[in-house]
Amino acid sequence: MNTPIDLRQAVRNLNSLPAMPLIAQKLMSLKLDSEEGEKQMLLLISQDPMISAKIIGLANSPLLGASRKITAINDAAMLLGLTRIKSVATGIAVMSLVSKPIGRFDPQELWLHNMGVAFAMLPVVRAMPAKNRPQDDLIFLTGMLHDIGYLVLAHLDTRRSDDLHTRFVIEPDRPAIEIERELLEMTHDELGAELAKHWNLPSEIVTVLRYHHTPEAAGAAEGQPLVRIVNITEKLLPPLGIREFVGNQVAAEEWTALGIDPDRAEEIAEQVVEQANQAAQFTNSFS
Template sequence: MITEHAKHWLTQALANIDALPAMPAIALKLMALKLDSAAGEAQLMTLVEQDPQISAKLISLANSPSIGLARKVCSVGEASVLLGLDRVKAVALGIAVISNFPQLPGSQNFAPQDLWLHSLTIAIAMHTLSLSMPEHLRPQHDQIYLAGLLHDIGYMAIHYLDNAASNELHHQLRLQPKRPVMEIELQTLGASHCYIGAQLARQWSLPEEIVTVLGYHHDPYVDQIAANNPLVRLVNLAEKLLPNFGITEYCGNEIGEHEWRALGIAPEKADELRDNINELAIQAAQIADVF
C-alpha cells in the first residue's frame, strides 16, 4: 500500500528529476565513439588517459583476480589489450556516469561506496555467468559491464534528490531484510529505484537495452521486452546469487531451473557457478576502494 507521504515524495521527485546531474561530457563522447577504425581506437585511448579517475579504475579492474592475469598491468594501453577496447569503452562510460554524481555524503544507512562495490561485483558476476551461455544468446561484453555497473543507479538518484528519504529507505531495507525491496520502496517512496533509474537513463539518452535493464532487473518477466533481453535476466540472476552483497536489497534467493535455462545455462552447473561467483565477490571487495 502506497502511503500519502510516499505519493507526495514521488510527485516531488519527478518534478525535480531535471535537477539531477546532466550526462558528463566525456560520457557523451564515449557513447558517440565508433571503434571500427584506428582513429576511433586512438580517440578512445586519448579520452581515457586524459581522465585520471577513469584510468586508475580501469587499471585496477585489469589487475583484479577476476580477470586472471598473471602479470601486473601498469598502463591504460596494457589494460585495453587485456580487457578489449569494447569493454574498456563500456567500463569507462559506466565509471563516468557513476562518478558524475557529486561526492555526496553518506548517511547512517547508505554509503555510495557500498553501492559501487555492489554494482562492480554484479558486473563481474554477469560476465562469469555469460561465459556459460551459448554464443547466440550471450550479450556483448561491453553491454554486460555497462548494465552491471549502472543497474542500480536509481539509488544514487534517490540519494541525490532527497538524502533523508534515501536514509529512511535503506533503514527500512535493513529492518526488513527478507521483504522484497520493491514492496518496501513503494510503501516508503511511492516508486522503486528501478523506475527512478530508468527515468534518469532516458533523460541521459542511454541505450534502450540499458534503460530496460534499469527498469526491470527486479521483475524480468513482467514485460515481454524485458523478458527477451538477456541482460535483464543476467542482472536478476546475479543479484539472487549475491544477496545483500554491498547493500541490503532482498530480491529472493530461490532460482528456478527455468531461470537458468532461459539463459541457456544447464541447471547442473548452478552450484559450480555459485561457488565461483562468491569467490569473485570476495576478490572484488579487495579493489572496491579504487572504485
C-alpha cells in the first residue's frame, strides 16, 4: 500500500505547486493608472483567443445586460470596466491551468462554482453601505479563486482528492470542511492560501482563500469584509459545480456584520440565485 503524501511537506516544496500561467502573471503586474497600462492589458487579452472569446461571451450574456452585440475586447472593457475585466481575465487564465479531469476532480466543475460565486457576490456587495464595499477587482478575483485549493489537492495527491470527492457525494448534507478535516492534514482553504502565497498574490486575497469557511477566526481580519461576503454567498448559492456543502443558513448577525439589514435576506438570496444561474448558463456555454 502506498504511503499517503504529506500535504504539509508537499506544499513547502514550491516546485510541486502549479505555476501561475504567464498571462495571469503579466495581467496581475499591470497597473491600470495610465493609458499605457490599459492599452497593454487589452492587447494581452486580445492576443489570447480563449480568454478574449470568454470575455466577449460574458459581455453578451444576460449577466451584464448589454444593449447591443459586443464583438471586440475594447467594447467588452467599456461594459465590464477595466478593473473587472483584468480580474475576470486573470481568473480565466488561472482556471485554464488544468483543462482535463484529474481523477474525480473536474476543473469544469470548479470553474462553474467559482464563476457562480464571483457573480453571486454582487447582490450581497450592493446591499452593503457604499463606504464598506470592497473594490470591484478584488471581488471578482477572490470569487474566481476562492476554492482553488481543490485543484492543489488533486495536483498533489490525486488518490485522496478522489476519496474526498467521493465522500462529498456519499455525505451531501455534511459540511465539506468537516469531511476534509477527517481525511486530510490540510484542507482546501489552507492549500489554496499556500498556492496564492506561492503566486505572490495580495495578502488580502491570501486571507480570503484561507478563511472563507471560518470568517470568525482571528486571522480573517485582514480579509474582511471579503471573507464574510464569500462565506455568505456560498451559503446562499444553489448547488453549482463542486459538491461542497457549506450549510445554507445565514444568521442575522452575519448580515449586520456587513452593515446589511437582515430583513433584506430573502430578497438578496433570490438575487444571488438568479446571478448564479445566469453565471452557470454563461460558463456552460464554454464547456
